[in-house]
Amino acid sequence: PYLGRKIKVALVGLGRYAEYMAAQMKDCEYCEVAALVSGTPSKLESWGKTYNVPLKNRYNYQNFDSIKDNPDVDLVYIILPNAMHKEYAIRAAKAKKHVLVEKPMAVSAADCLEMIKVCTANKVQLAMGYRLHFEPFNMEMMRLGQKEVFGKVRIVEASLGYFAGEKGEWRLNKKLAGGGPLMNLGVYCVQAGRYITGEEPMAVTAQYGPILRKELFTEVEETITWQLEFPSGAICTSTTTLSAGIDRIYASAENGSFELSPAISYGPFKGRTREAEFDFPTINQQATQMDAISQILLENRTMPEHISGLEGWKDLKVLEAIYKAADTGTKVKI
Ligand code: NDP
Numbered sequence: 001p002y003l004g005r006k007i008k009v010a011l012v013g014l015g016r017y018a019e020y021m022a023a024q025m026k027d028c029e030y031c032e033v034a035a036l037v038s039g040t041p042s043k044l045e046s047w048g049k050t051y052n053v054p055l056k057n058r059y060n061y062q063n064f065d066s067i068k069d070n071p072d073v074d075l076v077y078i079i080l081p082n083a084m085h086k087e088y089a090i091r092a093a094k095a096k097k098h099v100l101v102e103k104p105m106a107v108s109a110a111d112c113l114e115m116i117k118v119c120t121a122n123k124v125q126l127a128m129g130y131r132l133h134f135e136p137f138n139m140e141m142m143r144l145g146q147k148e149v150f151g152k153v154r155i156v157e158a159s160l161g162y163f164a165g166e167k168g169e170w171r172l173n174k175k176l177a178g179g180g181p182l183m184n185l186g187v188y189c190v191q192a193g194r195y196i197t198g199e200e201p202m203a204v205t206a207q208y209g210p211i212l213r214k215e216l217f218t219e220v221e222e223t224i225t226w227q228l229e230f231p232s233g234a235i236c237t238s239t240t241t242l243s244a245g246i247d248r249i250y251a252s253a254e255n256g257s258f259e260l261s262p263a264i265s266y267g268p269f270k271g272r273t274r275e276a277e278f279d280f281p282t283i284n285q286q287a288t289q290m291d292a293i294s295q296i297l298l299e300n301r302t303m304p305e306h307i308s309g310l311e312g313w314k315d316l317k318v319l320e321a322i323y324k325a326a327d328t329g330t331k332v333k334i
């Protein structure tokens with residue numbers, strides 16, 4: 001439908017998720033990996049070969065800004081450690097490229113606002129890599145909740161955890177990650193509470209869990225539990241941790257319940273209402289997200305709010321409030 005035109009994507013930060021993303025993007029119809037940005041020359045060389053990216057489309061962090069002169073790039077996808085998202089989103093926007101940012105959008109709500117401002121000023125679109133917004137099981141949870149199929153949602157329980165953590169990795173570094181598992185995994189639970197109720201939380205209470213692996217968790221939390229209160233009276237309780245596996249979303253409404261487990265990983269997922277299981281195909285989440293965002297750009301449509309920078313900012317406001325509530329032991333208004 002676009003006369004063979006594809007959105008040309010520059011990947012920034014060639015780590016684990018970028019590697020997975022690039023491999024999945026081979027299934028994309030509307031976009032392709034066209035440029036690479038990395039601090040590691042050997043990656044630029046090996047990825048360049050794998051993805052047929054010519055030398056002129058390979059950048060390091062120092063010469064990245066010259067991407068503005070490269071017509072082979074439409075969209076810059078930032079897959080760096082969280083605290084670096086802001087700088088590279090802003091540099092990409094100033095180079096007049098559309099921007100796609102991995103979760104969490106940044107390490108503070110103020111940073112998110114700045115990113116939004118610079119993208120608007122430079123007339124480029126800003127999207128979030130919220131892959132679950134294109135995933136059928138999660139879209140069904142949104143529909144069941146927001147359309148009140150079982151009446152008003154009263155309780156959501158959304159939790160995500162993995163047994164993980166290695167000495168020296170950026171996820172355990174407060175400065176690079178902005179926090180612990182709350183920033184990397186908890187953001188999905190906040191999202192679930194928001195997209196099932198279709199509401200913005202008003203207040204939060206939160207508690208840190210014990211530090212069991214003292215050698216790893218010197219700067220960031222290992223486990224955190226929190227409770228969001230929504231205007232309708234719904235509550236969403238969540239735990240996120242790097243010391244146990246959990247991956248589930250459960251919603252209880254006036255006349256029924258609906259749940260996913262697993263819910264947030266790459267699938268396959270399992271879903272059920274109180275009455276019956278529901279099933280959808282397991283999709284390639286990464287390719288689906290990239291094609292959906294690329295079609296929006298090819299059609300010159302505005303990024304829908306639920307996958308825009310505004311959505312990332314709303315989540316960061318909640319994440320900040322969760323930390324404040326856990327730090328102070330008080331209920332925090334959002
Ligand atoms: P990795 O550590 O695997 O990769 C990060 C890459 O960033 C590195 O390989 C490196 O690439 C580059 N980098 C630049 N500066 C630094 C630095 N100071 N420390 C570490 N790395 C640096 O992380 P992930 O790929 O797992 O995560 C990247 C982002 O993607 C995060 O924001 C994360 O939240 C998000 N993510 C999203 C997922 C999803 O499902 N949506 C899943 C996993 C992660 P280079 O050598 O090329 O410079």
